[in-house]
Amino acid sequence: MKSQYILEKDAELPDLKELGFGKWASPYMYVRRYRNGAWEAPIIHEYDLFALDPAAQALHYGQLIFEGMKAYYNKDLGKIFTFRPEENAKRYQRSAQRLVMPELPVPDFLASVFEAVRLARRWIPPFSEANPIEASLYIRPFLMGTSPKLGVKPSDDYAHAVITSPSGPYFRSGFTPIRLKVETEYVRAVRGGTGEAKCAGNYASSLLAAKRAEAEGFSQVLWLDGVDRRYIEEVGAMNVFVLMNGTLMTPSLTGSILPGITRSSILTMGEALGVPVAETNIDIHELLAGIENGTVTEMFGSGTAAVVTPVGLLGYQGKEYAINGGHVGELTSTIYKTLVRIQYGLEQPAYAKDWCIEIKDA
Numbered sequence: 001m002k003s004q005y006i007l008e009k010d011a012e013l014p015d016l017k018e019l020g021f022g023k024w025a026s027p028y029m030y031v032r033r034y035r036n037g038a039w040e041a042p043i044i045h046e047y048d049l050f051a052l053d054p055a056a057q058a059l060h061y062g063q064l065i066f067e068g069m070k071a072y073y074n075k076d077l078g079k080i081f082t083f084r085p086e087e088n089a090k091r092y093q094r095s096a097q098r099l100v101m102p103e104l105p106v107p108d109f110l111a112s113v114f115e116a117v118r119l120a121r122r123w124i125p126p127f128s129e130a131n132p133i134e135a136s137l138y139i140r141p142f143l144m145g146t147s148p149k150l151g152v153k154p155s156d157d158y159a160h161a162v163i164t165s166p167s168g169p170y171f172r173s174g175f176t177p178i179r180l181k182v183e184t185e186y187v188r189a190v191r192g193g194t195g196e197a198k199c200a201g202n203y204a205s206s207l208l209a210a211k212r213a214e215a216e217g218f219s220q221v222l223w224l225d226g227v228d229r230r231y232i233e234e235v236g237a238m239n240v241f242v243l244m245n246g247t248l249m250t251p252s253l254t255g256s257i258l259p260g261i262t263r264s265s266i267l268t269m270g271e272a273l274g275v276p277v278a279e280t281n282i283d284i285h286e287l288l289a290g291i292e293n294g295t296v297t298e299m300f301g302s303g304t305a306a307v308v309t310p311v312g313l314l315g316y317q318g319k320e321y322a323i324n325g326g327h328v329g330e331l332t333s334t335i336y337k338t339l340v341r342i343q344y345g346l347e348q349p350a351y352a353k354d355w356c357i358e359i360k361d362a
């Protein structure tokens, strides 16, 4: 079975309920090569295989970074938006720096993303207030080392590409609480490593733990820090938040956590909503004790793909801890709804006035 379907150029958007996440590919791609120390002109072509030297650096030593973004089509307004795309552009540069790759200038990154969205305009799932299904065009920019290098060295040449995928909710269950396994054997990242870069290797190394957790009936794992195995870090592709004693807390960015744009937006939003917020160390034992004695009332994950995903249960060394009786919390719900309304251009609070960027025709 194919796991991905490439849309025909004249195809209609598949039924919204059939979309799934990352299952469909729009039929065009945007490619920009870096050769002889300079960025070449972009090329747009049909979605196709990449011709790579079998010794390409990215294939052997993983010089490959990516971003995850979405285009939101508000059908009532007839407008297409993206959410804080400059933040993705800057993170792409930081990830590139960490892996000794050339940095794509911010305006060039934005131009590539906007162009990829225009090419896929026909397949951006529509959102309307009458039928508010959370669907969007998922955008995947990536940059890889393409030079043949069997010695471990940075590549000379690179390819930046953008592909897009009309997508529905990340978790099939939609906005319902997920079960997370607190991972005590494997770690995702350590300080000084590449945890704060959005690079391919971080995800390959997470697959085994995720597979085991799934076999045990969990959606994903909640990673602990790599040194003390005591402080919570994040989930597969989401940062995490905990409402404890009325304070909205998230692990501080210590170097091993991916600095999520959704995370930083929710911190700003929480403050604006009058909720005390804190970036701090969250000890797993205090968290579990708080769940048991009722001081931890809500927990959720945040990310572009998963938006806001409520966490209903933590499994730790064979024991299960249900949060808020496994129900979605009130603040989680408010943050989710507010974020979605901002992303689809329905609301523009003062703190978010430059978050939602319209993609206009070129």
Ligand SMILES: *Cc1c(COP(=O)(O)O)cnc(C)c1O
Pocket: 068, 198, 234, 235, 236, 237, 238, 239, 258, 259, 260, 261, 262, 263, 302, 303, 304, 305
């Ligand atoms: C992409 C990602 C996130 C979320 O980042 P956003 O900018 O909010 O999409 C969180 N954790 C990991 C590991 C990620 O890869």
